[in-house]
Amino acid sequence: MKPAKKDYEILMLHGSSDLYGASKMFLLSIQSLQSKGANVTVVLSENGPLVSELNKLHVDVHIYKLGILRRKYFNAKGIFNRLVTIRRAKAFLSNLVIEKKIDLIYSNTSAVLVGGWVAKKMKIPHVAHLHEIIKSPTWLRKLLGNIINNTSSKVLAVSQAVKENWSGVIDVNKIKLVYNGIDQSPYFDLKTNIIKDLPKMAEKKILIGMIARVNHWKGQNYFIDIAKSLCHDYDNLHFLIVGDAFPGTEYFIDELLIHIKNSGMEDHITYLGYRTDVADILNTLDIFMLPSILPDPLPTTVLEAMAAAKPVVATNHGGAREMVLDGETGFLVPWDDTEKVVSIMRILIESPEKRKAMGKSGRERVSKHFSIDTYLDKFSKEINELVFR
Known part of the structure; x- marks a missing residue:
């Protein structure tokens, strides 16, 4: 590898402006590159809490619609909308590449496709960072995989499960396994006891909680069903659900609240919505659970719960199998068997x-195995190999 020049320019694209797992890793990735001499420009499709964190890193942030793929666009009107939006984004990003003299484009998640097309057009390297496992529909995995394969110099996978999922449609020689890592220090000490935010009936009870986006596959409904069965035999339990939905899918939250009510669990389950004090929530819990009903690539909240020294119960598929040691750090359980x-x-x-x-x-x-230093070293190495080849 050639010696690093003093400064280089990287354009980083991300499909969300939240502060969930993929966004947290996005921030860490930026810090890693900055420490190696990179000047980072970020483009996001919308404003959100991620922007204020980027500002703290003195990153040049642009808000411009990137044509992010979501399930809600899987119809004729939605596809037309994406094509128009991506075409505009290609023009915007191409101008930015010229203006900033960009050396490499990085796209975080498979939902961000426009960066690869721009990089190919401008003849610069492109890195796609995959955080998703797509089992179905098969046509979608093949379509995205072919696009990513044809427009990317290198593909980073957050887990072996992710790598295996995409290997059939992306050249396996392009895919590099880079496990996410976290800074453990925020999880050692309880700063604020969140018991004050819970109903009085939750005091002195065993707290079992999950933290995740509210959607069709993260398992909130499964969590409720498990909680209901447990409460038949135990009266010393209280359950927490933390997380919000993607913009435009708030109906998932409405459905969640209806399911809690219809299950008769309103006195036993507290929905806290979106929270930024994840470390304090985890430190207050007794047991952490992530009951995803579809394979979860490498859920950061599992690492965070482990860093907070909590036993983790996760469904036995996806990246959780590479994180949780069954019977030692927690349990791997079925995704379809409540009892x-x-x-x-x-x-x-x-x-x-x-x-x-x-x-x-x-x-x-x-x-x-999942330290922040290990992640930062591996990530920056993979990027720098392309910039200084």
Whole structure:
């Protein structure tokens, strides 16, 4: 690899402006590149909490519609909308590449396609960072995979499960496995006890919670069904659901609240919506759960819960299988068998000692295999290999 020049220019595109897992890794990636001498320009489709965090890093941020792919656009009108939006975005980004003398374009998530087309047109390297597992529809995985393969110099996958999912349609030699990492320091000490934000009936109860986007596959409804079954046998439990929906899909939250009500669980489940104090929430929990009903690529909240020394119960597919050591740092459970999950959960509910031991093992595992330093070194190395080849 050639010696690094003092400064280089990278254009980074991201499909969201929230502060969930992929956005948190986006911030860390920027910090990594800045530490290696990169000047970073970011383009987002919309304003949001991510922007203020980018401003703290003194990043040049532009808000311009990138034509992000969402399921709501999978119809004739939506496809036409995306084509028009992407065409405009290509012109905007091409001008930005010229103005900033961009050396490389980086696109975070498979929903951001325009960056690859612009990079190919401008004859500069493009890196696609994949955080998704797409099982169906098969045509969508093939379409996105072919586009990414034809427009990317390198593809980063956040887990082996993600790599395997895309290997059939993207040249496997292009795909590099780079596990996400987190800064553990915020999870060591409880700054604010969130009990004050819960109903009085939740005091002195075992708290079981999940933190995730509210959508059709993250498993909020499954979580409610599991909670209902557990409450038949235990009166010392309270459940938390944290997270909001993508803009335009707020109906998922309405459906969630209706499901809680119809299940008769309003006194046992608290929905906290979107929160920024994730570390404090995790430190207040006794058990963390992520019951995704479809494979989750490498859910950052699992790493965060492990860093907070909490036992993790996650469904046995996707990246969770590479994070949770079944029976040691938590449990891997079925994504379609409520009673089986309940029988496993009993072990943690009835044994504070088991919860503590698994939490300790989880924290040690994050430190050893998913540290922030390891991630930052691997990520910047993969990018710099293209900039200075």
